[in-house]
Amino acid sequence: MSETGQKRNFVAHEWRRLAQMRKRGDVEGLIGELQNPGAEIKPDGTVVTVRESASGQLGRLGATEAVPAISTVMLEDELPRVRRNAALALRKMGARSAGPAFLAALRDTESSVRRLAALGLGKVGDASATDALVAALDHESVWVRQAAAKALGRVGDRSALGALEEVARRDSRGHPLFRLRYKSAIVRLRRRPTQTEG
Numbered sequence: 280m281s282e283t284g285q286k287r288n289f290v291a292h293e294w295r296r297l298a299q300m301r302k303r304g305d306v307e308g309l310i311g312e313l314q315n316p317g318a319e320i321k322p323d324g325t326v327v328t329v330r331e332s333a334s335g336q337l338g339r340l341g342a343t344e345a346v347p348a349i350s351t352v353m354l355e356d357e358l359p360r361v362r363r364n365a366a367l368a369l370r371k372m373g374a375r376s377a378g379p380a381f382l383a384a385l386r387d388t389e390s391s392v393r394r395l396a397a398l399g400l401g402k403v404g405d406a407s408a409t410d411a412l413v414a415a416l417d418h419e420s421v422w423v424r425q426a427a428a429k430a431l432g433r434v435g436d437r438s439a440l441g442a443l444e445e446v447a448r449r450d451s452r453g454h455p456l457f458r459l460r461y462k463s464a465i466v467r468l469r470r471r472p473t474q475t476e477g
Contacts, residue, residue, distance in 0.1 A: 293317065294332060301336040309333045309340075310348045330356065331364040338368025346372065350380035353396075359389040366395035370402055378405035385411050390420040397423065401430030409436040416446040421453060425460050432464030435471045443468065 300308045312333035334352055337345040346369065353365035366384060369377040377399060384396035385408075397415055400408040412434065415427035424446055431439045447461035 293329060297329070297332045297336050301340055304340065306337065306340065306342045306345055309337050309342070310345050313337075313348050313352050327364075328358065328361055330361050334361075334365045334368040338371040341372055343372055343374040343376065346374050346376045346380075350377060353380060353384055353392070354387075359387075359392065362387060362389065362392045363395060366392050366399060370395055370399040373399075373402045375403045375405070378403050378408065381405070382408050382411055385415055390418070390423050393418065393423045394420070394426040397426035397430045401426075401433035404434055406434050406436050409434060409439055413439050413442045416442055421450065421457060424450065425457060428461050428464040432467035435468065437468050437471055440465065440468045 297309065297312060300312075310333075313330055315329035315333065317329045330352055334349050337349060349365050349369055353362050353369060356362050356365070362384070366381075369380065381396040381399040381403070382405070384392055385400075387393050387396065393415065397412060400412060409431065412427045412431050416424050416431075418424055418427070428443055428446065431443055443461065443465050447458070447465060450457055450461065
């Protein structure tokens, strides 16, 4: 067998090993793998890091006890795709305890991480993130702006309504789906009772 074939066999074994850890519910073992610097190849040939796979497996498990460890990966890993996968795992979990890490990740250099952080804040309903999400409405990436708008609609702080309406006007010539997402967030906020009504 060639060296490449041996590497593929090894990394495919690693991928199966992590999947088996998830199936056994081995949360501690998967948390330990978040520090593994190795790479693996999935059966489809995609090269990923063990850290990506471990965070993904923890996200699939919904292992909220892993939130601090995955948050560290999301905020500190040098590879953008590892940070992105950690953000995706945390978003999938929807644990409120991930709110502060999502808030910090809104400042990531990678827009895909910022997008997932905004969506995560919306999922956990972290109203303390309203100002940061409003600021994200000015990001250069339309995907980050869309995620921030969706999150603001879910968080439900009516103080963001003016900023949402402004970004919707500014981006109004974009794709119809974008306009629909802004409109959905605005409608959600308008339906929320004001502090004096509630």
